[in-house]
Amino acid sequence: MWLSRSVRFSLLPSIAKFPPFLPIHNSLFCSHSHSQTSLHDDAVSQFNRLLHQRHVPPIFEFGKILGFLVRMKRYPTAISLIKQMELKGIHNDLANLNLLINCCCHLHKLSFAFSVFAKILKRGYHSDAITLTTLVRGLCDKGEVKEALNLHDKVITLGSRLNQFTYVTLINGLSKIGETKAAIELFRTIQGQSTVMYNIIIDSLLKENHPKEAYGLYSEMVIKGISPDLITYNTLIYGFCLVGQVDVAFGFLNKMVSNSIRPDVYTYNILIDAFCKERKLGEANNVLGVMVKAYVKPDVVSFNALMDGYYVVNKGKNAKQVFSAMTHMGVSPDVRTYNIMINGLIRNEMVDEAINLFHEMQNRNIFPNTVTYNTLIDGLCKTGRISHAWDLFHEMRGRNPQADVITYSSMIDVLCKNHQLDKAIELLRKMRENGVQPDMYTATILIDGMCRGGRLKNAQEIFQDLFNKGHNPNIRTYTVMISGLCKEGLLDEALTLWSKMEDSGCLSNIITFEIIISALFKNDETEKAEKFFHEMISRDLLK
DNA sequence: TTAGGGTTAG
Numbered sequence: 001m002w003l004s005r006s007v008r009f010s011l012l013p014s015i016a017k018f019p020p021f022l023p024i025h026n027s028l029f030c031s032h033s034h035s036q037t038s039l040h041d042d043a044v045s046q047f048n049r050l051l052h053q054r055h056v057p058p059i060f061e062f063g064k065i066l067g068f069l070v071r072m073k074r075y076p077t078a079i080s081l082i083k084q085m086e087l088k089g090i091h092n093d094l095a096n097l098n099l100l101i102n103c104c105c106h107l108h109k110l111s112f113a114f115s116v117f118a119k120i121l122k123r124g125y126h127s128d129a130i131t132l133t134t135l136v137r138g139l140c141d142k143g144e145v146k147e148a149l150n151l152h153d154k155v156i157t158l159g160s161r162l163n164q165f166t167y168v169t170l171i172n173g174l175s176k177i178g179e180t181k182a183a184i185e186l187f188r189t190i191q192g193q194s195t196v197m198y199n200i201i202i203d204s205l206l207k208e209n210h211p212k213e214a215y216g217l218y219s220e221m222v223i224k225g226i227s228p229d230l231i232t233y234n235t236l237i238y239g240f241c242l243v244g245q246v247d248v249a250f251g252f253l254n255k256m257v258s259n260s261i262r263p264d265v266y267t268y269n270i271l272i273d274a275f276c277k278e279r280k281l282g283e284a285n286n287v288l289g290v291m292v293k294a295y296v297k298p299d300v301v302s303f304n305a306l307m308d309g310y311y312v313v314n315k316g317k318n319a320k321q322v323f324s325a326m327t328h329m330g331v332s333p334d335v336r337t338y339n340i341m342i343n344g345l346i347r348n349e350m351v352d353e354a355i356n357l358f359h360e361m362q363n364r365n366i367f368p369n370t371v372t373y374n375t376l377i378d379g380l381c382k383t384g385r386i387s388h389a390w391d392l393f394h395e396m397r398g399r400n401p402q403a404d405v406i407t408y409s410s411m412i413d414v415l416c417k418n419h420q421l422d423k424a425i426e427l428l429r430k431m432r433e434n435g436v437q438p439d440m441y442t443a444t445i446l447i448d449g450m451c452r453g454g455r456l457k458n459a460q461e462i463f464q465d466l467f468n469k470g471h472n473p474n475i476r477t478y479t480v481m482i483s484g485l486c487k488e489g490l491l492d493e494a495l496t497l498w499s500k501m502e503d504s505g506c507l508s509n510i511i512t513f514e515i516i517i518s519a520l521f522k523n524d525e526t527e528k529a530e531k532f533f534h535e536m537i538s539r540d541l542l543k
Numbered sequence: 544t545t546a547g548g549g550t551t552a553g
Contacts, residue, residue, distance in 0.1 A: 043550045063544030098545040132545040168547035175548095199548045238550065260553085269550045275552090304551040339552040374553045406553060 040229035059093045066099050075103040094125045106136025129163045136154050140173030175204040206239025234266045241274040270303045276309025311344025370401040381414040409442045416449025443475045451484025479512045486519035510541045
């Protein structure tokens with residue numbers, strides 16, 4: 001089915017069977033002669049030459065170099081160079097101060113960014129939309145979207161004029177914290193909605209599984225004459241693959257090509273990943289071949305997606321070959337490459353090899369992040385190497401990368417499984433103390449642990465606490481609680497909770513049914529058990 | 544010379 005789709009896909013005039021793991025000899029794909037470091041060093045020495053000229057050169061000459069460094073994400077360097085200018089008595093213009101704010105925001109030094117903003121106002125510069133947009137983005141990136149909206153309201157009252165960039169940033173900020181509804185409301189108040197705004201909303205709607213609404217917005221933009229661009233199509237292709245409507249995704253791929261929009265590295269990567277997720281590795285490889293033929297250079301994302309796909313289908317050898325192929329092509333592995341390999345090895349129960357990679361990456365100056373630690377910790381716990389898992393957990397204490405909700409949940413889980421329930425609760429307390437909030441997953445682990453350890457009351461308290469805090473338990477949480485009640489012979493309470501769960505719209509899965517049916521049979525309530533059995537059949541859950 | 548959107552890992 002997938003093959004026939006790709007044959008129809010007009011990008012593939014002939015399915016090029018790309019020899020998967022051979023390095024590609026193509027001058028276009030050679031790595032750059034200048035390394036990032038030497039470009040950075042050249043920029044700094046040019047800057048210093050300007051700084052030491054007898055007559056101060058025009059400020060925008062400094063700005064050009066600073067802008068280049070910011071594009072290279074060398075924020076600390078840019079900040080230090082701007083400081084040097086000020087020390088020499090050279091006053092920066094508004095553009096350079098905006099750059100400075102941008103750097104501070106990227107480094108999450110918001111108070112410093114706002115002090116630069118104060119300096120701008122003090123110097124009598126008219127704070128412009130660029131300054132405000134940069135600050136708004138800084139706030140949004142830190143998750144402080146409410147504050148960003150407040151800043152927006154404040155500057156509007158003060159008479160500042162904002163533009164499309166500011167609104168794009170606000171809409172994006174709202175969307176990325178899951179406030180898509182609020183994002184759409186804001187979007188509807190704006191005159192002159194842009195392609196970028198539509199792209200952000202379509203993306204959020206698809207990621208939240210609202211394909212109809214997303215399609216509606218796409219049609220709306222077309223009707224209004226707002227042209228979908230490359231990113232619109234990539235977003236639609238990715239999103240419709242995500243919600244399982246692959247035919248629609250391919251429809252957009254054809255539409256984009258017929259509108260003369262050339263697929264880029266994102267498009268191909270989305271397709272490679274989609275095929276890999278469907279375990280269609282042959283198809284994924286074909287996409288790689290097509291992209292190479294189209295002179296689009298595969299990047300680290302292309303190879304990472306492909307490697308993950310090979311691990312999913314249990315072909316670790318092929319994944320390793322992809323790893324060598326990427327190196328041959330001059331594509332450097334990143335932290336995700338290693339995380340994918342570590343995860344793949346753990347899935348295949350090769351924990352020692354995973355630990356070796358953990359050391360290898362550090363020797364290559366690729367530093368493990370929270371995901372790396374979580375993957376390894378979970379693997380070590382699941383294979384009974386608990387003291388090693390604790391060592392890694394303690395290694396994270398008080399430094400980067402920091403333990404997150406997944407790290408804590410893994411350790412709480414291992415404590416529960418080893419019947420150390422008090423220690424599990426103590427760790428829950430510590431995690432809260434460190435500013436990490438437990439989620440539904442953590443709660444489910446604890447409820448399950450308490451029930452298995454005969455501490456039903458504790459389990460019920462945790463479960464009730466979820467409701468008190470306004471959370472909606474998911475099917476797993478309900479199921480472990482129902483199972484705990486059944487285990488203690490409290491069948492009536494279990495059935496009351498079952499009804500409550502179904503009424504809330506959370507529908508039973510096969511595991512929930514099995515637990516209830518077996519408890520009813522055990523309690524000689526055969527009639528009720530049969531009723532539940534028939535209900536399970538009628539819901540087609542046996543499939 | 545300064546501000547906005549899309550892809551891969553637990």
